[in-house]
Amino acid sequence: MTGAAESGRLALIAGRGGLPAALVAALPQPPLVAALEGFVPDAVAVDHVFRVERLAPFLRLLQDEGVTRVVFAGAVTRPRLDPALFDPATAQLVPVLLAALQGGDDATLRAVIGIFEDHGFAVQGVADLAPALLPGEGVLCGAPTEADARDADRAAAIVAALGAVDVGQGAVVAQGLCLAVEALPGTDAMLDWVAQTARRPNPAGAKGVFYKAPKPGQDRRIDLPALGVETLHRAAAAGLAGVAFQAGGVILLDPAAMVAEAGRLGLFLWARP
Known part of the structure; x- marks a missing residue:
């Protein structure tokens, strides 16, 4: 129209x-x-x-x-x-x-x-x-390592598979292993579970990445995933290295505040291609 x-x-x-x-x-x-x-x-x-x-x-x-x-x-x-x-x-x-x-x-x-x-x-x-709420490709804060990039790749593949069967839009991966996936309880419940339960195979290795993306093929006019400052607090509490998300496909509720808070918490914030 x-x-x-x-x-x-x-x-x-x-x-x-x-x-x-x-x-x-x-x-x-x-x-x-x-x-x-x-x-x-x-x-x-x-x-x-x-x-x-x-x-x-x-x-x-x-x-x-x-x-x-x-x-x-x-x-x-x-x-x-x-x-x-x-x-x-x-x-x-x-x-x-x-x-x-x-x-x-x-x-x-x-x-x-x-x-x-x-x-x-x-x-x-x-x-x-409001296109400014959906950042384009780039690292907004911090510096993901090669290990973080591998974990983000793995998480992106998992989220794509979950989305194809209409399950969820997020996953947590550390050292190549999936620690948790997002289901009906939502992102907060998933990150809280990781904070309370998940253990990395190598305590001295990569801390892990939370990744978020729309479902493959979804109509992007409705139900796009969103991230806020509280998401960063939960990611930090879960001991993760940072938060990655699909560039142009995820809403940041307050981009400037999130960049500032990610820096304060020592997390990277990455709009991933």
Whole structure:
């Protein structure tokens, strides 16, 4: 969709976490902010709260508000649906939603994008609206060693394999061995587990790398992985040498603060090609 849709009013469909606030701060004009009931962001003023069972009226509300573009930002898990709350128009979307839910996260997100597009909205990504939040290739802080680069290579291969089956977007590798992979509990739980449990074969060898990347083939307008300062704290607590991520494919919630904190913690921060 082109023309007015690319410059018309923007709605942010916000979830939890720091990304909605980071995106709002990076936008030249404040968007209309909406949130799914139960997943209202902490640091952003929300204009509308909606339920999946009333999705069709919500889409009409956006149209009435003059919205032509939408962007999704923030964490949302699958809500429990109450069949008694469906209105007739939303009920017609149920077969599409249920089929997508059975197909995994990527299928669900593609279905959501399709529904919004079918109702005339241009779906944009964070990379379209705030490209500065997705650093390009380069070492932002520190100096990865050759051993770190090998661990990052191994982690990238693991993340690509996980993503191909819609499992996760992160892994920790040290001395060529996979210490942990990201699954449903998320990045924080994975790094905490490494801090508490994982042991390197050679205590004097490479400390390890946390690597993050989008899933292969995923629609990058939605659900891009994001890293924040707290991620660096957990990586340091896990005894890692640094954090690497796919250049142009991972959101840094506050790039300047992350570079400063990585330096303070003695971690490298690497936007990897």
